[in-house]
Amino acid sequence: KAGVTQTPRYLIKTRGQQVTLSCSPISGHRSVSWYQQTPGQGLQFLFEYFSETQRNKGNFPGRFSGRQFSNSRSEMNVSTLELGDSALYLCASSLVHSSGRFQETQYFGPGTRLLVL
Amino acid sequence: AQKITQTQPGMFVQEKEAVTLDCTYDTSDPSYGLFWYKQPSSGEMIFLIYQGSYDQQNATEGRYSLNFQKARKSANLVISASQLGDSAMYFCAMRALMDTGRRALTFGSGTRLQVQP
Numbered sequence: 001k002a003g004v005t006q007t008p009r010y011l012i013k014t015r016g017q018q019v020t021l022s023c024s025p026i027s028g029h030r031s032v033s034w035y036q037q038t039p040g041q042g043l044q045f046l047f048e049y050f051s052e053t054q055r056n057k058g059n060f061p062g063r064f065s066g067r068q069f070s071n072s073r074s075e076m077n078v079s080t081l082e083l084g085d086s087a088l089y090l091c092a093s094s095l096v097h098s099s100g101r102f103q104e105t106q107y108f109g110p111g112t113r114l115l116v117l
Numbered sequence: 118a119q120k121i122t123q124t125q126p127g128m129f130v131q132e133k134e135a136v137t138l139d140c141t142y143d144t145s146d147p148s149y150g151l152f153w154y155k156q157p158s159s160g161e162m163i164f165l166i167y168q169g170s171y172d173q174q175n176a177t178e179g180r181y182s183l184n185f186q187k188a189r190k191s192a193n194l195v196i197s198a199s200q201l202g203d204s205a206m207y208f209c210a211m212r213a214l215m216d217t218g219r220r221a222l223t224f225g226s227g228t229r230l231q232v233q234p
Contacts, residue, residue, distance in 0.1 A: 033221070043208065043224035056219035088160055092222075104150040104169065104212055106222065108162035 001027055004093050004109035012115045018079040021112045025072050025093030031055070031102060032074040034066060037088040037111075046089075049074050050096060078114075086116045119144040119213040123225035130199045131233055137184070138194040138228045140209030149213040151192040152222070153183065156206040165207075168192060199232045206230075 005024045013019050025032050033056075034046040045058035049068035066076040072093075078085055092106035120143045130136040142151065153165040168176045168183045176183045184193040196203060209225040 035222075042226050043210075045221045045223070048219070048221065056215065056217055056221055058215075058221065090160075090162060092162070102220075105152070105164055105167050107164055108154070110159065110161040113160070 004091055004107055006089075006091050006109040006112050008112060009110065010113050010115075012117065013081050014117050015081055015083060017081050018077060019081060019114060020075055020077045021089055021091075021114075023074045023076075023091030023093075023109060025074070025091075026107055028095065029093035029107070030072050030096045031094045032068060032072065033092045033094070033106060034074070034076050035090045035092065036060075037090060038084075038086070043090075046076065050102075081116045083116050086114060088113050118216070119146070119149075119211055119223045121209050121211050121223050121225035123209055123228050125228045126226075127229045127231070129231050129233060130196075132201060133198055135195060135197045136199055136230065138196070138207050138209075138230065140192045140194065140225060142190050142192060142209075142211050144211060144213040146213040146220075149211055149220075151183065151185070152210040152212070153181070153192075153194045154208045154210060155203075156208060156227070158205070162208070166194070196230075201232050201234060204230060204232045 007022045031050045033048040037043045048056040052068045063079045068074045088111045090111045092108045094106045095103040122141045149170045151168045155163045166178045166181045180197045182195045206227045
């Protein structure tokens with residue numbers, strides 16, 4: 001079974017631009033979460049999507065947004081990029097059982113490295 | 118609020134020896150999950166092991182075991198018979214209730230493990 005895939009793997013943008021990152025979860029996984037990893041702040045939770053709805057959100061400004069499609073693929077968008085948005089953005093997926101119970105373990109993709117100049 | 122603490126920024130171990138990576142946590146959520154992930158220089162987060170807060174026995178996965186001491190709020194990772202390929206960053210993480218009323222992963226700052234031949 002293929003793992004979580006993320007595109008693009010590397011991205012260079014300039015301040016003020018916007019960017020869209022894509023994530024395809026493991027087949028059958030319907031919950032997708034996004035994380036930001038920086039040397040200064042470490043790994044931080046951005047948001048979680050399930051059934052095309054944002055289920056949970058971390059403490060990030062409104063410039064960070066996301067969405068999920070009916071096939072469970074997810075995108076996240078960062079508008080008006082700042083230098084501090086340079087980071088590794090990781091996507092993770094997890095299984096949701098037919099009972100509605102969310103499996104605890106999340107499986108991560110390889111990440112998208114974003115550099116803002 | 119939940120918190121994960123990893124007090125060892127870096128560790129060295131000789132090949133074939135065992136090593137323990139420390140992790141302590143704090144949460145008011147009675148139903149939480151504890152995880153260890155490995156992050157090689159490529160950036161992908163690799164799931165290693167999971168321990169539920171109600172699990173009576175310590176989790177084991179091959180050469181990895183989690184030393185879960187609930188009363189002391191610690192969840193140390195033990196790697197037996199270290200291999201050169203174990204050199205990587207290791208993150209302890211906890212899935213517990215946020216202020217949003219939903220659960221999300223909180224990560225520690227990580228421990229960089231270097232296995233020496």
